[in-house]
Amino acid sequence: MKNANDPYNGILNLMNKMTCNGLQATAAIGEILSVPPNIAIGYNGMTITSQYLWIDEYWLQGHTRHAKGHIVSATQNRAGGGGEAAYASHNHDIDNDYSDSIIYTDTWHVGDKVLMIPICGQDRKTAEQFAVLCKLKRLDGN
Template sequence: MKELDNPYKQLLDLNKSMAGSAGIQAMAKLGKIVSPPPNLVVSVDGMPITKAFIWLDEYWLQGHERHTKGHLVSATQNRAGGGGYAEFASHNHDIDNDYTENIIMTDTWHVGDTVLLIPIVGQDNKTVEQYAVLCKLVRLDGVY
């Protein structure tokens, strides 16, 4: 892959070539959120797809818990005390600590958001039976 190549276009081209060789006409689609999770409904080509036919990245469920860990090296801001005494002169405190944290996600999709859907075909390798909803998409030029 060249540095300036669009990796998403290459991924879609790969998907298209694999689908074409298998006789599948299903391709990635853009959908619009009609109803956000937990009662998710996505409109695809004007047809509503309900949560019974959707696989969802759990990140988009409100209340999804993520675990983080790391190491923080920093310092507090300088602060001066009172009375002009040396022990109250302007000073800071070093921070050099490991940390672990649990983060509970509260963001989700909203009505009108555009999402990427990947069709999941059935046993016949042709019929789309479900969709994987991967992410929310935005265009930088504000179109769509």
């Protein structure tokens, strides 16, 4: 009979703990059933609603992104006018700061496929919520 100090028993217990902690549901593909703000996603025969979803904010309609920077370049050479020297082929230097805003207005459609990553609960096995990261498209048309 083996006792509690048996090294093999300790290794088996450690492997069991590692296996239980490592079991997690994997990424899956969901289908948009209704769009935000009352989003619903079909997943594995269930309808998942907003209280169980974490949505990538870049995919929310009305999300605004701001960009700014500095551009150094030049226009392409171009001639103009009636052949006068003042209108000979020339370019213009560009050395300017810029800023821009992009507002997303058309992001989700019913039927879109999305990547869903389960967020496991404290038992590290049960998916309690999902992160929705991006819209997916197959290039073969399926």
